[in-house]
Amino acid sequence: MIELRDVVMDYGDHRALDGLQLSVREGCVYGLLGPNGAGKSTTIHLITGLLRPTSGRITVGGVDAVADPSGARALLAYVPESVALYPHLSGVENLELFTRLAGRRLDADESVACLGRAGLQADAHHRRVATYSKGMRQKVGLAIALAKEARALVLDEPSSGLDPSASHDLAQRVRELAASGVAVLMATHDLFRARETCDSVGLLVRGSLRAEWDADQVRERDLEAAYLEVVTAGEDPLVATAP
Amino acid sequence: MIRALFINEWLGLLRDGRALLLLALGALLAVVSAWTAGSTDARERAGQAAAAERARAAWVEREADNPHSRAHYGDYVFRPSGPLAGLDSGLQMVTGRAVFTEAHRQNAAVHRPQGEAATLLRFDRLEPSNVLQLLVPLVLVLAGFGSVASDRESGRLRLLAIQGVRPLPLLLAKALTLWSLGAVLCFLVVGTHLASAGAVAPLRTLAYLGLHLATLWIVALVVTCASAWLRRPGTAAAVLLLLWGGAAIVLPRLAAMTANALDPLPGRDAFEAAMREDREQGLDGHNPRDERRLALEQQVLDEYGVGSKDELPINLDGLMMQADEDYGNSVWDKHFGSLEEHLLRQSAVTGAFTLANPLHATDRLSMAIAGTGLSGHLAFLRQTESYRRALVKSLNDEHAHGGSRTGEWSWKADADFYAAFDSFQYEPPALGALLGRCSLELVGLAGWFVGLTGLLVASARRLERGGSL
Numbered sequence: 001m002i003e004l005r006d007v008v009m010d011y012g013d014h015r016a017l018d019g020l021q022l023s024v025r026e027g028c029v030y031g032l033l034g035p036n037g038a039g040k041s042t043t044i045h046l047i048t049g050l051l052r053p054t055s056g057r058i059t060v061g062g063v064d065a066v067a068d069p070s071g072a073r074a075l076l077a078y079v080p081e082s083v084a085l086y087p088h089l090s091g092v093e094n095l096e097l098f099t100r101l102a103g104r105r106l107d108a109d110e111s112v113a114c115l116g117r118a119g120l121q122a123d124a125h126h127r128r129v130a131t132y133s134k135g136m137r138q139k140v141g142l143a144i145a146l147a148k149e150a151r152a153l154v155l156d157e158p159s160s161g162l163d164p165s166a167s168h169d170l171a172q173r174v175r176e177l178a179a180s181g182v183a184v185l186m187a188t189h190d191l192f193r194a195r196e197t198c199d200s201v202g203l204l205v206r207g208s209l210r211a212e213w214d215a216d217q218v219r220e221r222d223l224e225a226a227y228l229e230v231v232t233a234g235e236d237p238l239v240a241t242a243p
Numbered sequence: 244m245i246r247a248l249f250i251n252e253w254l255g256l257l258r259d260g261r262a263l264l265l266l267a268l269g270a271l272l273a274v275v276s277a278w279t280a281g282s283t284d285a286r287e288r289a290g291q292a293a294a295a296e297r298a299r300a301a302w303v304e305r306e307a308d309n310p311h312s313r314a315h316y317g318d319y320v321f322r323p324s325g326p327l328a329g330l331d332s333g334l335q336m337v338t339g340r341a342v343f344t345e346a347h348r349q350n351a352a353v354h355r356p357q358g359e360a361a362t363l364l365r366f367d368r369l370e371p372s373n374v375l376q377l378l379v380p381l382v383l384v385l386a387g388f389g390s391v392a393s394d395r396e397s398g399r400l401r402l403l404a405i406q407g408v409r410p411l412p413l414l415l416a417k418a419l420t421l422w423s424l425g426a427v428l429c430f431l432v433v434g435t436h437l438a439s440a441g442a443v444a445p446l447r448t449l450a451y452l453g454l455h456l457a458t459l460w461i462v463a464l465v466v467t468c469a470s471a472w473l474r475r476p477g478t479a480a481a482v483l484l485l486l487w488g489g490a491a492i493v494l495p496r497l498a499a500m501t502a503n504a505l506d507p508l509p510g511r512d513a514f515e516a517a518m519r520e521d522r523e524q525g526l527d528g529h530n531p532r533d534e535r536r537l538a539l540e541q542q543v544l545d546e547y548g549v550g551s552k553d554e555l556p557i558n559l560d561g562l563m564m565q566a567d568e569d570y571g572n573s574v575w576d577k578h579f580g581s582l583e584e585h586l587l588r589q590s591a592v593t594g595a596f597t598l599a600n601p602l603h604a605t606d607r608l609s610m611a612i613a614g615t616g617l618s619g620h621l622a623f624l625r626q627t628e629s630y631r632r633a634l635v636k637s638l639n640d641e642h643a644h645g646g647s648r649t650g651e652w653s654w655k656a657d658a659d660f661y662a663a664f665d666s667f668q669y670e671p672p673a674l675g676a677l678l679g680r681c682s683l684e685l686v687g688l689a690g691w692f693v694g695l696t697g698l699l700v701a702s703a704r705r706l707e708r709g710g711s712l
Contacts, residue, residue, distance in 0.1 A: 048405050052708070069409065078405040078523070084397035086251065088258040100247050102406040128258075141402075 001026045001152050001183035002047060002076075007056030009207070010040050016042045017052070018207040026151070029174060029184040031198035033191070038204040040187040044156050047185065048078050061151050065090055074102075077145030081157035083137045087130035091115055091140045094129055099147040106147055117176075118143035119169045135166030142173055153177060155186040159193050171197040191223045203230050244408065248416035249423075256424065262386055264423065269374075269382045273431040275392070277330070278372045279440030284329035291340070295321050299666050306658035310638040310645065311564060313661060317345030320630060320667035322623040325614030326444035327451055330436050331372035333615025340623075344631035344667075345636070347567065349518075349575050371432045372609050375455045376602055377491045379428050380462045384483045387421040387466040389476035396476060400706070410706035414699055418460075418467040425459035447674055450612045457688065458605040464695035471702040492603040498596035498603065502589040514582060521574045539566055552649045560650065561643025568635055575628065583621055590617055594683040601691045602681040611677040618680055622672050630667045637664070 009017040017039045024030040034040050037191040045051040046058055049069025058065040058072075065072035081180040085094045092111045099106050106114065115125055129137060138158060143151050151174040155174070171193055178184050178199070188194055194201055195218050202228075203211040211230045213221070256262040298319040305316065322340040323332060393412065394400045403413060431453050437443060466483060473479040509517070540552060543559060552559045597604035610616030647654035678685065 048401070050401055050404060070409075073405050073407055075406070078402065080398055080401065082398060084399035084402055086255065086399075088255045089251070097247060097251055098402070098406050101244060101403065101408050103597075144402075144406075 001061055002030075002154075002185055003057070003059045004043070004047070005057040007046065008054045009039070009046060009051065016207050016225075017046075017053070017056075020204075020208060022202060022209060024152070024183045024185045026183045027178055027181050028199045029178045029186060029197055031194035031201040032185060032204055032206035033189070033194060033201055033227060035188075039207040040204055041156060042207075043204070044078075044138070044154055044185070044187055047072075047236060048076065049073055049156055061223045075150060076152040076154060077148045077150035079138065079141040079145055079153070079155045079158055081160050082134065083141030085129045085132075085137055085140055088128065089134070090126045090128055091120055091143075092125050094140055095143050095147060098144045102148050104147065105147075107243065110147075112172060114143045114147045115140065117146055117173070119173055133166075135162045135170070138162065138166070138170060139173075142170065147178070152183045152185070155184065155188075157188055158186060159188060159190045167193060191227060195223050203227060205231055210214040245412045245416045245419070248408070248413060249419050252417060252420035253423070256386060256420070256439060265385055266427075268399060269379060269428050270431055272369070272374050272378055273371070273385045273428045273610065274435045276374045277432045277435035278367050278439050280332070280370045281329040281436045284324050285333070285440055288324055289710070291321050291323060293368070294341070295666065302664070303658070303662050304363060305661065306660065307655040308658075309654060310561070310642040310656050311652070313656075314346035314564075314635050314638040317343055318634065318667070319343055320669075322627075322669050325619060326447050326671065327436075327613035328615050329371070329440040330433070330451060331609045331613035331615055332370055333610035333613055334617060334620055335615050338620040342624075342627045344634060346564065346635045347571060349571075349628060349631065368407065371436060372606070372613075375429055375432055376458070376605055376609065379425050379459065380491070380602065381487055382428070383421045383425050383459070383462050383466050384480075384487050386424060387417070387463070388470055388480040388483050390417045390421070390467060391470040392473055392476040392479045395474065409703070411629075411700065411703035414467055414471060414703050414706075417470075418463045418609075418699065421463035421466055422460050425463065426456055429455050429459060447612050447614070448673065450678075451609065454605060454608050454612060457692065458601060459501050461601050461688070461691050461695055464699055468695065468698045468702050471706060489599050495593075495603045495606070498593040498600075501596070502592035505592055506585055506588045508585050508589065509582070514578065518574055518578045521578070522571055526701070536563055536566075539563065547580055553648055553664050558643050558645075558647045558651060558654075560652070561639045561641070561645075561647075564642065565636060565639040568632070572628075579624070579628070582629065586617060586621070594681075597665045598687040601688055604687045604691075608678070608681050608684050608688070612674065614671045614677070616677070618672055618677055623669055626669060634653050634664065688695075 002022070004020050004022040007020040007022075008015065017189050020039070020043065022030075022032075022043070032040050032043065042051065046053050047060065047065060049065050049072055052066055060072040060073040063071040063075060068109050085091075086097065089097060092108075092115065093238060095111050096106055107193065112122070112125060116122070118139040120136060120143065124132065124136055129140065132140070143237070153174075158170055162170065167190070174184055174186065174197055186194070198218065199215045201213050201223075202209050210233075211226070213226070256266065298321075302316075302318055305313070308316070320342050324340070325331075325335065328335060343648055391400070399412075404410075429452065433448060437448070465486065469483050469486075470476070470479045473482060532706070539562070540559060543555065543562060544550065544552065547555055547557075593603075594607065597607060607616065611618065641656050641660060642654075643655050645654075645660075
């Protein structure tokens with residue numbers, strides 16, 4: 001569903017992605033791990049058409065995201081680290097507005113059902129989003145993604161700043177989406193959540209994928225140790241051993 | 244899509260306490276300024292009509308009178324308020340709207356509420372046009388500086404982009420929201436004016452409304468483009484406030500100062516002294532030993548084939564007075580012509596500045612539409628002088644040919660003669676003619692309109708390319 005082939009992204013002299021190869025299948029949750037500055041956000045912005053790569057090919061559901069970013073966006077939904085909803089609207093109103101902008105209209109029952117599926121408590125549906133916690137905003141973001149009926153979902157640090165309960169709740173919803181056939185790409189620092197949620201995990205270091213593990217491998221090994229091993233191996237030894 | 248975004252932007256304004264407060268304050272200022280200015284204008288119109296009626300009654304009630312005495316008794320002429328003076332009093336506050344017309348001299352216009360003014364600069368009163376041209380743009384700046392920049396800073400632009408929102412409809416919706424906010428205030432001003440003003444000029448009111456709606460669209464585009472190009476809402480606010488201050492306060496004054504420095508106007512005292520000096524070189528109609536008077540006297544005697552003025556069948560004094568008037572008129576033509584050229588040259592310089600400042604262009608066009616600008620004032624002075632000349636010539640002709648003989652200063656023309664004079668009626672220049680003299684301002688506004696529309700499209704492309712997201 002999401003394919004990246006030989007993707008290079010340069011910001012001036014700085015190479016953020018260096019020949020990245022990545023594939024996320026339908027019904028699969030793919031966790032993209034990596035240290036800060038590894039290129040996770042750049043990868044997401046390229047997939048969502050917010051950036052154009054220096055070279056390489058990116059497709060979403062077979063649609064070239066570089067040549068036709070609008071066509072690719074129509075197939076995917078995006079939940080950023082901090083979902084920037086309209087604070088003057090309620091959860092329902094935000095959901096209805098963002099869904100209408102995506103070309104769909106929801107009636108009241110559908111809106112309530114969608115927010116419910118995303119895990120937002122009913123008593124919060126009609127409250128202004130300005131009063132929501134970060135976790136509640138994430139759930140509305142997820143509801144927007146659900147309402148769009150997208151074939152691919154991209155999440156950028158979805159559990160950042162969430163309490164364990166909210167984070168668990170979100171992971172459950174993501175799994176449910178994947179079970180319905182949606183391809184999910186999730187960039188995260190949360191190794192525990194990645195192990196609990198993902199079908200496969202890729203480790204991005206300095207713009208290229210240094211390791212890829214499937215669900216069994218992830219569960220069998222100490223993910224933190226494996227992570228550190230790969231990341232440290234990519235470091236300059238002098239820097240890595242510096243006090 | 245634009246409709247949904249537009250409604251959402253408005254909801255944002257109405258549900259945000261600060262924006263609501265801003266809107267309420269703007270509406271209050273709009274209504275209060277239009278109501279007070281409209282009421283004041285209606286009161287002034289009524290007062291002026293009453294004064295004109297009293298002046299007319301005094302003219303008629305004097306009954307039989309010597310024509311030259313009547314020429315010195317004179318007549319007051321009044322320039323009615325411009326058709327939309329309740330919306331834009333323009334230069335009326337400084338130019339004066341009443342002139343005492345009499346023989347031998349052209350008096351200055353009086354009833355200048357602001358007294359003497361060195362330049363044709365205003366913006367120091369809270370009147371409807373000030374509200375629309377200064378405060379409403381400020382309201383749009385304060386309401387809209389973060390319209391795009393805040394969306395970008397919060398990451399909402401990305402969310403919108405992934406939902407399929409294209410930047411151009413988004414920017415158009417934001418610009419339309421700001422414009423409609425200004426339009427609400429604009430309609431409040433004009434509506435309150437129509438409710439409170441003593442007179443209504445439908446065509447001019449529509450032109451006034453159209454001008455200000457167009458200007459508010461330009462302001463909305465500036466605010467939206469600045470918010471789209473500048474990454475931080477704070478930076479956008481600072482830049483837009485600087486632009487507003489420059490356009491509303493600095494540039495108009497700079498334009499007036501430049502015009503005055505390039506082509507300084509003579510002061511009123513100097514102007515009148517120069518005219519008096521030239522006037523004294525002419526024939527003295529009241530001095531029997533004046534050489535030119537003696538030459539003209541001889542010419543008349545020769546025309547009538549008589550040896551002395553006592554034998555003339557007419558009153559030579561009337562001819563002498565008119566000859567004196569003719570000379571005085573040529574002096575006035577020379578000095579007023581020079582002053583008018585000065586004013587028009589100054590106006591051309593300030594007009595050139597309006598190419599860089601749509602608010603200043605709007606100010607000048609607004610005065611033209613309201614009939615309260617420089618062209619209207621100059622037309623009033625010319626019409627007043629034509630009226631004075633015709634009046635004095637009729638009186639001198641009556642003095643010369645009405646039946647009296649030379650030296651009969653106590654001879655009186657009957658009351659019917661005086662009652663037959665029509666009162667002065669000011670004919671304001673047509674709207675088309677006034678706007679025709681503002682071509683630079685119209686070109687400037689059209690240029691801003693086209694240029695900013697292009698900038699909005701460029702801003703959308705910049706967002707589309709993703710560099711600013």
